Amino acid sequence: MNEISAPRPNNLDAFWMPFTANRAYKGAPRMLARAEGMSYFTNDNREVLDGTAGLWCCNAGHGRREITEAIQKQAAVLDFAPTFQLGHPVAFQAAAKVAEHTPEGLDRVFFTNSGSESADTALKIALAYQRARGEAQRVRLIGRERGYHGVGFGGISVGGIGPNRKQFGAQLPYVDHLPHTHDPARNAFSRGQPATGAQFADALDNLVALHGDTIAAVIVEPLAGSTGVLVPPVGYLQRLRALCDKHGILLIYDEVITGFGRLGTFFGAERVGVAPDIMTMAKGLTNAAVPMGAVAVHDRIYRQIVDSAPAGIELFHGYTYSGHPLAAAAAVASIELHERDDLPGRARAIEGYFGDGAHSLKDLPNVIDIRDFGLVAGIELQGRAGKPTDRAVRIFHRCFDAGLLIRTTGDIIALSPPLIIEKHHIDRMFGTLADAIRAEAA
Numbered sequence: 001m002n003e004i005s006a007p008r009p010n011n012l013d014a015f016w017m018p019f020t021a022n023r024a025y026k027g028a029p030r031m032l033a034r035a036e037g038m039s040y041f042t043n044d045n046r047e048v049l050d051g052t053a054g055l056w057c058c059n060a061g062h063g064r065r066e067i068t069e070a071i072q073k074q075a076a077v078l079d080f081a082p083t084f085q086l087g088h089p090v091a092f093q094a095a096a097k098v099a100e101h102t103p104e105g106l107d108r109v110f111f112t113n114s115g116s117e118s119a120d121t122a123l124k125i126a127l128a129y130q131r132a133r134g135e136a137q138r139v140r141l142i143g144r145e146r147g148y149h150g151v152g153f154g155g156i157s158v159g160g161i162g163p164n165r166k167q168f169g170a171q172l173p174y175v176d177h178l179p180h181t182h183d184p185a186r187n188a189f190s191r192g193q194p195a196t197g198a199q200f201a202d203a204l205d206n207l208v209a210l211h212g213d214t215i216a217a218v219i220v221e222p223l224a225g226s227t228g229v230l231v232p233p234v235g236y237l238q239r240l241r242a243l244c245d246k247h248g249i250l251l252i253y254d255e256v257i258t259g260f261g262r263l264g265t266f267f268g269a270e271r272v273g274v275a276p277d278i279m280t281m282a283k284g285l286t287n288a289a290v291p292m293g294a295v296a297v298h299d300r301i302y303r304q305i306v307d308s309a310p311a312g313i314e315l316f317h318g319y320t321y322s323g324h325p326l327a328a329a330a331a332v333a334s335i336e337l338h339e340r341d342d343l344p345g346r347a348r349a350i351e352g353y354f355g356d357g358a359h360s361l362k363d364l365p366n367v368i369d370i371r372d373f374g375l376v377a378g379i380e381l382q383g384r385a386g387k388p389t390d391r392a393v394r395i396f397h398r399c400f401d402a403g404l405l406i407r408t409t410g411d412i413i414a415l416s417p418p419l420i421i422e423k424h425h426i427d428r429m430f431g432t433l434a435d436a437i438r439a440e441a442a
């Protein structure tokens with residue numbers, strides 16, 4: 001390790017850290033200096049097993065040479081080129097590569113820079129589509145309680161996580177929410193998809209009764225991650241799909257975390273057996289080596305918007321960095337790596353062992369539910385009376401000190417390791433976590 005790979009900051013003040021308890025962090029900082037394969041290394045060169053693929057994003061593991069080299073090569077050839085009224089080859093190549101893996105028909109790809117931008121882009125495309133097909137009254141967007149669609153105004157409006165909204169006053173008008181699908185009384189400690197809960201989708205009928213034909217789209221995560229891992233009940237997404245079709249409503253999947261192998265298939269849509277009309281993605285798209293997001297849109301939606309527009313620009317939307325050359329090169333390399341190493345297949349092959357590990361925590365103190373699907377697990381804890389999040393945060397610190405990175409949300413622990421994980425990593429992960437949960441029993 002050299003000076004550059006392990007910089008030591010001497011002033012922590014300037015960086016206002018996102019989704020961070022800045023005061024607590026800066027009093028006791030934890031620095032990650034480098035990463036390789038399944039692990040991070042701290043600035044004092046301590047290994048920390050990555051139980052979260054960074055932030056659900058380094059699905060192929062860290063420091064993949066194929067991706068790094070593609071970025072380096074691209075940077076030397078073309079650092080940047082606009083994609084407004086111009087193009088460059090690698091952006092087209094990346095879009096075509098994405099479209100090879102999206103559900104049938106979703107083969108038009110709009111590039112963004114993040115999951116948040118993808119969510120807002122998807123919502124705007126849905127509204128533009130309804131208008132283009134003569135249904136301009138369809139201005140309403142339906143999200144779901146506990147949903148997370150990033151932090152843009154569109155995303156927080158359809159999102160259903162209270163703290164992400166309450167500081168920010170007015171949001172998008174014409175938004176409503178479906179109920180979430182969490183039903184611990186019936187489904188606690190389910191393995192994979194819970195058996196009951198398809199009926200939660202029927203709430204869409206009630207929203208149509210209330211709002212009539214003003215609903216443009218419904219957006220859901222196939223598996224709700226950020227709220228603390230809510231796995232879709234068997235038949236739930238099928239029912240939502242059927243109700244959307246019945247009422248002329250578009251179905252959008254936010255696949256920002258379920259894309260790129262996380263559920264054992266390239267996209268979550270394939271695993272749950274039902275496709276949306278529009279799909280967002282980010283994170284694993286480039287293995288997080290360069291920020292990039294995308295929205296895959298059904299061809300009929302693209303054609304409706306484009307063919308009905310007057311000559312000139314058809315969709316007044318886009319980002320300076322849509323299809324950025326470095327990101328596009330990283331995306332092509334990342335997807336090729338997923339194909340070559342069959343990362344979705346690897347995830348599928350090891351998910352049973354991973355699920356066994358997660359459910360082995362069942363009898364530990366304060367564990368009130370465990371959920372798993374693909375290479376995702378949520379372990380829900382009884383919070384300390386009057387001190388929500390305290391138990392989980394302390395377990396996070398214990399794990400980090402013992403060499404394991406986990407993620408917590410409320411009093412729920414979420415695990416989503418890189419898809420290259422092996423059995424000995426899984427043993428270590430759940431062993432370390434079990435020790436930390438026991439140590440915080442009081």
Ligand SMILES: Cc1ncc(COP(=O)(O)O)c(C=O)c1O
Pocket residue numbers: 113114115116117119148149150151221225226254255256257282283
């Ligand atoms: C389902 C989902 N949508 C959107 C986002 C936002 O992505 P970003 O942080 O890249 O804006 C996330 C991030 O975790 C996510 O999980």
